[in-house]
Amino acid sequence: MKILFLLFLSVASLLCAKNDLQYETSPYLKQHENNPVHWHAWKKKTFLQAQKEDKPIFLSIGYSTCHWCHVMARESFENKKIAQLLNKYFIAVKVDREEMPQVDALYQNIFAHVHKRTGGWPLSVFMTPQREVFYITGYIPPKKEFYSEGFSDLIRKLSKLYTDKKTLRQETDRIQKAVASRVKLSDTEDKNVSLTTLKNSLKKSFDTLYTGFGTGRKFPEASKLALMMDIADITADKTLKKYSFAMLDTMALRGLYDHVGGGFFRYSVDANWEIPHFEKMLYTQAELIGLYVRAYKKSHKKLYASVVQETIVMVQKRFLHHNLYWSASSAESQGKEGAYFTFSPDEIDRALKNNPYANAIQDALGFSTEGNFNNRVHINFDTDKRPPGFASFKEILYHVRAKKKYPFIDTKINTAWNAMMIEALYKASALDKRYADTAEKNLKALQHLMFVRGELYHQTIEGAVPRQKALLEDYSFLIGALISGYEVDYDTAKLDFAEYLAAQAKYRFYKNGIWYLSSDALHVKAGINDKYYTSPLSKMLQNIIKLASLKASFQYEKLFQSSMEKLKEELIREESNAPALAQAYLMQKLGVVVVKSTKGNLLKNAKILQTVQYPYLLREAKEYNDFLACTLRRCFVKDKNISRIIKTINRDFIRR
Structure with a gap:
């Protein structure tokens, strides 16, 4: 008893x-x-x-x-x-x-x-x-x-x-x-946003010493880097082009990247990208994959393709489960930050012992081999490429790491972040068509779980029925994934679904010219901060102007303009600190170009279409045997020869 x-x-x-x-x-x-x-x-x-x-x-x-x-x-x-x-x-x-x-x-x-x-x-x-x-x-x-x-x-x-x-x-x-309190523009400040003001804003915020944005700890800031690449292409600005590739190289070679397991950490705690905060977020991988795909298409640099492939392998190994993606992994292992990802100096020495390129690797690693994080070594290279012998060095360290317990993984299934990864895979299919097949499986699984009886949901965990209704971010990023998917296979069902979601988003989150993050009683206005990942509001506005162009719809354009009217003063004040909104603004101001032809023609000429320098380009399947290039209000060139179409677009839309 x-x-x-x-x-x-x-x-x-x-x-x-x-x-x-x-x-x-x-x-x-x-x-x-x-x-x-x-x-x-x-x-x-x-x-x-x-x-x-x-x-x-x-x-x-x-x-x-x-x-x-x-x-x-x-x-x-x-x-x-x-x-x-x-x-x-x-x-x-x-x-x-x-x-x-x-x-x-x-x-x-x-x-x-x-x-x-x-x-x-x-x-x-x-x-x-x-x-x-x-x-x-x-x-x-x-x-x-x-x-x-x-x-x-x-x-x-x-x-x-x-x-x-x-x-x-x-x-x-x-x-x-x-x-x-609000920060108002003074009478002396510029009341316009232009390619010139954005270009100057980007150059002013760029750290030319260590590369990246700002002078303190460094975030990837994918949206800002994307804007920089856009303006470098549109204006043929050599300085911005140099900055963007330098930043891509630095993030891929220094400590932000996991050289052994693949993928990017969330941010660097120091200005020179050596030591990261060791958590890995699904959204970080998704947004950077797209940028490295874009950079590879322009430069054909092997490093960029390797980063894309390795990052996707890491995401699929750590986060993919039943065709859906978990959210993140922790910086900690057994209560110690970075314990899983770092190595002892002895482990580094043993990995180099029989490597014929040991000296080159040690030179590339610099002083970090003595211990650069709590007397342990976090791999990062102070070079402009990976050193020779890297593959075998990495393989040995991979087996050393395999004996440790991987950090905690948040198994939450988030609609917005899954959609971001799906969009990244559609973009990566330019390197390997199999990524599009994976994206299709992921999209179907996400729709099956999170889109029930006409209602989209925000998140859940495996085995639990989704209960939380979707937020603006879920609609924004899922629409973005559907538009990217359409440009891969030209399945009109994707565009139809994107339009349905856009209508639902407008009904739920758009009131009197203002977009809100949710449809609950909090009434929190959607913001334009892109530092961690792209602002859902800015992403939605990009989607709207793309749908306006694909559907030749002045109704979408009107929605964009009424939304932008409420944000223009803030964009003028923030300039490149609101990069995704600036991209949406430029899309509308400069024009999105849509190349139209038969599905067969577009698929056959997919690679050559990638050579268009102008970044705001979409493709639409129509029953035209010729190629037709149009903006929202005019079609400006028609030709059977795709090369002449591309030449005209680059001539008319690039401001040299």
């Missing part, structure tokens, strides 16, 4: 250890279900409880493969003393920013206005039960550091502030005023 009673207590204590996150499906929220913090999910009943108990809310936003989210969890959310304080004074809410990007966008916007810089994750928000923010920050250390108060002291301080209603109102008003 005593044993049964003890067993009952043991089971009861285990059950009590779980908080409300035990009922969620998000891999990130599940990571916190056993925390001593009494976490709640973002739900109406949570906010009603806060109001009923008159307790302020602590909102923590992160995602499952976020290194500093894990650090804060270990230091604070698993700390019983801190958890007791948090439970006593606050209602604690956890949000997966990948599950609810609209919630994250709302508070990242507040952070940016308050701190005058971009935020990140974890994001820590303290607010009233009515969700009025009175304090917002990022990572909070458990004890006082030079950059922040300790979490315990901060909890006490902010709980006291909450009871002082006069001071509380001052703080909430201050933050609301900061958020409401």
Whole structure:
């Protein structure tokens, strides 16, 4: 009897250890279900409880493969003393920013206005039960550091502030005023966006010392690099062309790339791309694959083709499951960042031992062989190409790494990110037609799982029925994938589906000239930030102008123009810092060229069509035996000879 009673207590204590996150499906929220913090999910009943108990809310936003989210969890959310304080004074809410990007966008916007810089994750928000923010920050250390108060002291301080209603109102008003403030253009500033202003903006933001954008830590910023490549092509600007290829080389050869396992890490923590933050995101791979395909078609540089092939192999090995893609892998392995991806100096020495090109490889690696990350070696080459003997060196290190446990993988299936990968595979089919077959399988699987009875869904995990309705990003990237797929096989069903989704997106997210991230009560306006991955709003506007061109539809053009009218001032202010929006603007201003002919003609001449220098080119299957090149309002050349068509396009649309 005593044993049964003890067993009952043991089971009861285990059950009590779980908080409300035990009922969620998000891999990130599940990571916190056993925390001593009494976490709640973002739900109406949570906010009603806060109001009923008159307790302020602590909102923590992160995602499952976020290194500093894990650090804060270990230091604070698993700390019983801190958890007791948090439970006593606050209602604690956890949000997966990948599950609810609209919630994250709302508070990242507040952070940016308050701190005058971009935020990140974890994001820590303290607010009233009515969700009025009175304090917002990022990572909070458990004890006082030079950059922040300790979490315990901060909890006490902010709980006291909450009871002082006069001071509380001052703080909430201050933050609301900061958020409401807008940066207006002065009378002396340029009121136009042009190829010249965008070109100057790109050159101004480019780091010519280490390559890349900005002078601090480096993100791939695929959209900005794509804009640079566009303008380099349109204007035949040699400097921008040099910058773009230099950046592609650097990302492929330095530490952002996983030289042993393939694929790109999320960003570099230093200015010279040597040490990355070791998480791998599906969206990073998808957006960079497309750029390296484009670069290979222009340069035929073997490195670029290898990067595409290796990255796709990595994604299919680590993320592909039943024709659908998981979301990301963590930077940590067994609690240590980079442990899986780095090597000891001895392991490097052994891998070089019998390699006839050992000296060349060591020269290419430079001082990193002595240990460049926590006394371990992260492979990166300070050269303009891979050194000789690289393949056998890589093979040995691959087997060394195979003995380790791969980091945590977030098995969430995200519609937007799957669509991005599908689009990347359609683009990669220019190198190998088999990638299009894979994309077709992925697209069918995604539609089967996430498009049910005319309703698109945002995400789920295997075995769970999708419940969360799709967001703007899901519509944007799926439409983009369908348009790319159409240009590979000219299946009109893809365009029909793209049009259906565009109509649904307009109905759900477009109100009075403004696009919103979701159709819920939050009413979070869609933004134009492309730093992590392409802005869903900007992607949607690119889709709309492409559909306008493919369907010769002034209705789509009108929708684009009314949307752009609300964004023009922001684009003028941001210039190349809103690159995907700038691309959409240029597509409409300069014109998207559509080459029309029979499906057979287009397929037969696919490779030669890739030589068109003008970047805003689409292909459409029509019953024309000749080739016809058109913009939205005019067809300007017709010829049986595709080479003459291409010559005319390059002559008329390239501004030398």
